[in-house]
Structures are given as structure tokens and as C-alpha cells.
Amino acid sequence: MTTEDVREDVRAAPTPLPATMPAGELLVVLPALNEQDSVARVVHEVRRAQPDATVLVVDDGSTDATAERAERAGALVMRLPFNLGVGGAMRAAYRFAHERGFSYVVQVDADGQHDASEIAGLLEVCRAGTADIVIGSRFAGRGDYAVRGPRRWAMRLLSVTLSGIVGTAVKDPTSGFRLVDRRAVALFAEHYPEEYLGDTVEALVIAHRAGLSITQVPVAMRPRETGTASTNPLRSAVYLTRVVVAVGLALIRRTPRGY
Numbered sequence: 001m002t003t004e005d006v007r008e009d010v011r012a013a014p015t016p017l018p019a020t021m022p023a024g025e026l027l028v029v030l031p032a033l034n035e036q037d038s039v040a041r042v043v044h045e046v047r048r049a050q051p052d053a054t055v056l057v058v059d060d061g062s063t064d065a066t067a068e069r070a071e072r073a074g075a076l077v078m079r080l081p082f083n084l085g086v087g088g089a090m091r092a093a094y095r096f097a098h099e100r101g102f103s104y105v106v107q108v109d110a111d112g113q114h115d116a117s118e119i120a121g122l123l124e125v126c127r128a129g130t131a132d133i134v135i136g137s138r139f140a141g142r143g144d145y146a147v148r149g150p151r152r153w154a155m156r157l158l159s160v161t162l163s164g165i166v167g168t169a170v171k172d173p174t175s176g177f178r179l180v181d182r183r184a185v186a187l188f189a190e191h192y193p194e195e196y197l198g199d200t201v202e203a204l205v206i207a208h209r210a211g212l213s214i215t216q217v218p219v220a221m222r223p224r225e226t227g228t229a230s231t232n233p234l235r236s237a238v239y240l241t242r243v244v245v246a247v248g249l250a251l252i253r254r255t256p257r258g259y
């Protein structure tokens, strides 16, 4: 099955989402894979922090009660027919946001590592027109989140490479805590990398080349409390190094225009 087939499948899949939901200003997206122990808490936390926002959980083929618990907590739930990975899930969410006319989309982890009260800070920066994409950075001065060993060096390499390409400091290019405006939503609805880590890193290269601006704000990050991490430190170091190559390849890709 090709990626195009998968996309067709996702489009054809019956959507449980209401067809005539009013467009809001902010869509909070939680990509989730087997997060039944944390997802409801995170949905509640987001709703408390951003009462006017719409919360969308993209359940990516979980085999546990993630979808049911998210729904019960008051989120809209998009159930993907099978696992597409965070990139595929976010692309589906951006497409949803674009079609429904949302002005801003913020991605938040469903495992509770991101602090929902920090969404306001990201939103403020974006609303002020400072940038089209605001990254919540774990290494820009706040919090004590630390990464060690090979993963740390791979992350440094990636940060330096990426900052050079996009012309602004991006200390935490793999952060999944990021808020984007309407221009980026339109771009990402069409052009969003699906491979592991490509979603976070390569997306920034695509955005930069399409003329969008990027900035970072410092955030604190909590350790994961429940569920299981999607990767281990060595594997993630290998992936991070691979991403540096992927970023190089993104530079020779055709630039999306008109966003």
C-alpha cells in the first residue's frame, strides 16, 4: 500500500466529527497512541487553560481506551483507521483545521508532558504577528528538562544545522509543543512530512522555504508519568542523525509557493 492509498483511505474513512461545527479561533491537537492513562487529564487541563478552544485528539490506531476516555473528557476525537505516526496524524489535524477555518493550531502531547497553561504564551507571540510558527523550546532557558548521552549530541547537531538553515535560533527542533497561524495551517494541510521526526524538523524547513517565519519561546517540560515512550535514547540518537540528512534532502525539494 502506498502513502497515497493511505491518504485516500483516511479521506474515505467515516468521520465521527460533526460536519457543521462552528469555526473557532484555536484548535488544540493531541496526537495520541495508547495514552488511556493520561489523555483525559490532559484534555481537562487544556480545557481549563483554554476554555474557548476546540480540543481534538487524533487517535492513531490505539489498542486501549484512549479514544473513549478522550471523548468522555470532552474532546473531539478523530480515529485514524490504522497507525500513521505523529506526522500523518498532524497532517490530518491541519487539514481539519484548514477546512474548518481555525486561525491557530497548537500541538500538545497527550502524555501530559506539556503544560497547557503555557499555550497562552505561545498564542500571544503568534497573535502579535511575531512569527507564523512558535516552538515551545525545552532548552531555551526555562525548566530543567535534560537529555544526555548520544541523544544530546545528536540534538545539538540538529539544532545547529536547522538554525543555520532557517536563519533563527531553534534550540529544540524536535519539540512537539508548537503553535502555528493560519498561513502555516494552510501550508501544513498540504505539505507535512509523515516520517518519524520529519514531522517536527522537516516541517520547519518546508515552512521556512515557503516564506513563513519561525520563533521559539522557552517552556518547562515534565517527565512522562504514564504509558510508554515511543523510542529509546540510542534509537532516537540514530534517528536524529538521520534527520540531519533528511533536512539536507528537504533543501533540494521543490518549494511550496503561495502561502
Ligand SMILES: Nc1nc2c(ncn2[C@@H]2O[C@H](COP(=O)(O)OP(=O)(O)OP(=O)(O)O)[C@@H](O)[C@H]2O)c(=O)[nH]1
Pocket (backbone or CB within 6 Å): 030, 031, 032, 033, 034, 035, 058, 059, 060, 083, 084, 085, 086, 089, 108, 109, 110, 111, 113, 176, 224, 228, 229, 230, 231
Ligand atoms: N497520532 C500518533 N501519536 C503518537 C504516535 N506515537 C506517539 N504519539 C503521541 O505523540 C506524543 C509524543 O510522543 P512521546 O512518545 O511522548 O514522545 P516524546 O515526548 O518525545 O518521548 P518521552 O519524553 O519519552 O515521552 C504523545 O502524545 C504520544 O501519544 C503515533 O504513532 N501516532
Ligand SMILES: [Mg+2]
Pocket (backbone or CB within 6 Å): 109, 111, 113, 224
Ligand atoms: Mg512524551
